[in-house]
Amino acid sequence: MDLHIRFLDGAVIGVYVAAMVAIGFYFARRTETTEEYFVGNRSFPGWMIGLSMLGTVISSATFLALPAAAFTLDWRQLSVNLVLPFVAVLAIVVFIPFFRRGKLTSAFEYLGNRYGTGPRIYGTVSFVILQLIRMAQILFLVSIPLQLLTGWPFELVVLAAGVFIALYTIAGGIEAVIWTDVVQAVILMIGGVVCLICAEIDLPGGLGQVIEIGAGHGKFSLGSFEWNLNERTFWTVALLGVVTWVGIYSGDQNMVQRYVAARSLSSARKATALFSLIALPLWTLFFFVGTTLFVYYLEFPDPAVATLAADEVLPYFVLTRIPAGLAGLVVAAVLAATMSSLDSGINSISTVVTVDLMKPFLAKGRSDRYYLRMARWIAGTVTLLTVLGAIGFSHIEKESMNDVSLIVTSVFGGCLMGLFLLGFFSRRVDGTSALIAMALAIGFNIYLGLGLAGVLPANLTLPVHSYWSGALVNGLFIVLAYAVSRIRNAPTRDLTGLTVWTMGTRKRDGNGDDL
Structure with a gap:
């Protein structure tokens, strides 16, 4: 395909890129402590946090992979997101107060307070692995239109995009991330x-x-409404949505870091409500874009489209059919969707590795300046791993990257969601019971993964679709953890303020947070 960047498109993209870099380096001068780097002194208003949540969750997987899914198949993957408003209510009422309590910085600090060291480390490591996979996928997707636009080798495009995003993220911390997320959320909607x-x-x-x-x-179509464990029916995808969104709202560091960066409990709740109200219509819009492109190329056949992968159709349309200037705006929107997710991922991994691994275990008792310096080095390492992962994704066969994303989340998500839910809603399950159940559930997760990868003979695999993995693993963990705790009948630690049953009478400050 003979595609090249037009002057007006390049100018629009250049202005956008320059603005993002300027924001990053402006906040770099104001970031001198880990409290500023990780949570921005907990001073952000609700509307800003809500738009930052939108930018973080809606990535290039939304902008490119959702239209690809609708173009090649139908709208059944939208079912994942139809449950979002219901889960958001649970987050607003139950989850957010737990993380606002005690001025936590990391989601996994809660696991440490509730269960002890083992679950905290497991949660941290599990989150880091999943985030690296997700970020590599996102960077891979944005590199598709950039390669078409520039004509550069794919590896060079991935490297350039990754380094650029890392520059302002490493320098400016969460303030740069949230301010750029706000701008990027608006651009990607446009x-x-x-x-x-x-x-x-x-x-x-x-x-x-x-x-x-x-x-x-x-x-x-939202898929078949039959109950079939082997197919991507409506119920299979919707159940995956429940597991996915409960997991995100209850313990995803990207979300939790925004809960605690808000200036008050009320602001955190307003932010979550705002995000939830905007996100579902926006996802629906991108599915409709994919259906529109399907109809468009039926009406105006283009032989080149038949040679494209599903994730390349929208970039091809943008670069060949949208007028100069507007096409640059759309490419900037794809960049915005990517940058807002990658900068959040880089900062969140840097946060949890520093707070949950460096401070309590790997480098105890150091100065705050040391931890700030290490946080920036960690962010740089995360960027390198993301670049390598994106290059690896370019060599994997897949129906669409959205499907890859759903499978990865389901198969490799482990029992993190169950760990948080039991922490919130159970007084009986202690750290030892949780660790025993985790070992068994993770073993079951590995078994499912081997079966889905075709490593095990067909007669030894469980006949379920990969989307069921997350629900089965978390369900098994919850049952086992509760059963083990009943058998052991072990006394638990002081759980005051750590479960819905032991919140008690709490003194609150002027922001509505626990003292």
Whole structure:
């Protein structure tokens, strides 16, 4: 494909890139402590945190992989996100107060307070691994349109994008991350709308044609409503959504770090409500973009499209059919979606490694300046690993990167969600019971992963779709942990303020947080 960057597109992208770098280095001068680097002195208003949540969760996987999923199949993967509003209510009422209590910085500090050292380390390591995989996927996706646009080798594009994002993230910490996230969230919303409008303007029948032809080809289907454990039915994907969103809201460091960076309990709750209200319509928009492109290329056949991978269709449309300037804005939106997720991931991993591993175990008793310096070195290492992972993703066969993302989350997510839920809702399960159940559940998780990878003979595998893995592993962990705690009948540590049953009468400060 003979694609090249137009001057006006390059100018728009250049202005966007320069603005992001300027924001990062401005906040770098104001960041002198780990409290500033990790949580920005806990001073952000709710609307800013809400938009930052949006930018963090909605990545290039949203901008590129959701349209790809709708283009090749239908809307069944939207079912993952349909449960979001219901889980958000649980987060607002139950989860957020736990993390606001005691001025925590890391989600896994709660696990340490609730269970002890073992679960805290497990949670930290599990989060880091999953985040590295997710970030590599995101960087891989954004490198597709950048390669088409620049003509550079894929590896060079990945390296350049990764280094650029790392510059302002490593320098500016959470303040740079949240301020850039706000700008990026707005840009990515505008970019999605531009894609949809540009495609529908060219279609003779406009929106009506998309709906008619899309419906005729089953493009709006949410999947079969039959109960089948082996297929991606509506119920299978929706259950994955429950596990995914409960896990994100209850213990994902990207989300928890924003709960605690808000200026008050009320601000954290407003932020979560704002994110939840905007996110679902935005995901629906990107699925509709994919269906619109399906109809578009039926109406205007293009031989080049048949040679493209599903994740390349939208970038190809942007670079060949959208006018100069607007195309640059859309590319900037794809960059924004990527940068807002990667900068959050880099900062969150740096936070948990420093707070949950360096301070209590690997480098105890050092100065705050030492930990700040180490946090920046950790962020640099994370960037390097992400770049290598993205290059690795380019050599993997896949239906779409959104499907890869869902499988990775389900298969490798372990029992982290169950660990947090038992912590919140059970007084009986102690650290030893949790560790015993974790060992068994992780073994079961490995067994499922080997079966899905085809390593085990078919007669030794469990006949379920990979999307069920997360629910099965977490469900098994919860049952085993509770059963072991009943058998052991061991006394637990002081759980005051650590479960919904032991919150007690709490004194609150002027921000609504526990003293």
